[in-house]
Amino acid sequence: MHPTDGVAGTYLQEKLGYHSVEEGVGILIEDWPVQFIPIAESVQEEAVMNARRVTFGDNRTPVFTAEHLAAELLRSGRLKDLVRVIDLMKSDQFDAALFQDVVQRHGLSAKWKEFVVRFDLEA
Structure with a gap:
């Protein structure tokens, strides 16, 4: 499991200023939806x-x-x-x-x- 996966990963991403767009789709980076x-x-x-x-x-x-x-x-x-x-x-x-x-x-x-x-x- 990668450190940014799961609940801990979501918490870390949000702490860094990133917010999930849609479950499993991507995150918002400065109001832009980014899919990895x-x-x-x-x-x-x-x-x-x-x-x-x-x-x-x-x-x-x-x-x-x-x-x-x-x-x-x-x-x-x-x-x-x-x-x-x-x-x-x-x-x-x-x-x-x-x-x-x-x-x-x-x-x-x-x-x-x-x-x-x-x-x-x-x-």
Whole structure:
């Protein structure tokens, strides 16, 4: 059991200023609901390893690159996530070549092809 699990964990989180959003869903961090998801896929592991450190308030926190986030959203395949992929692709911070590299290395090429056809995009 992790120290932040169970009743003691909930107490510790609330003592640190975090509050549960919904049982088992996540916690509020400065009024933002944040969901913590265990790493289960290679693209997720790589995203964590390559996360950029950004300053948020007085803290530095890891944030996925746009390319890794888009690859993870593509992997999930949910409609709302696929729409977010399109939004990320429009971002100035999105590197299409790097994204394609991530897609190929993590076996997401078939999902990418389906995505391109589904949303009538140019590959």
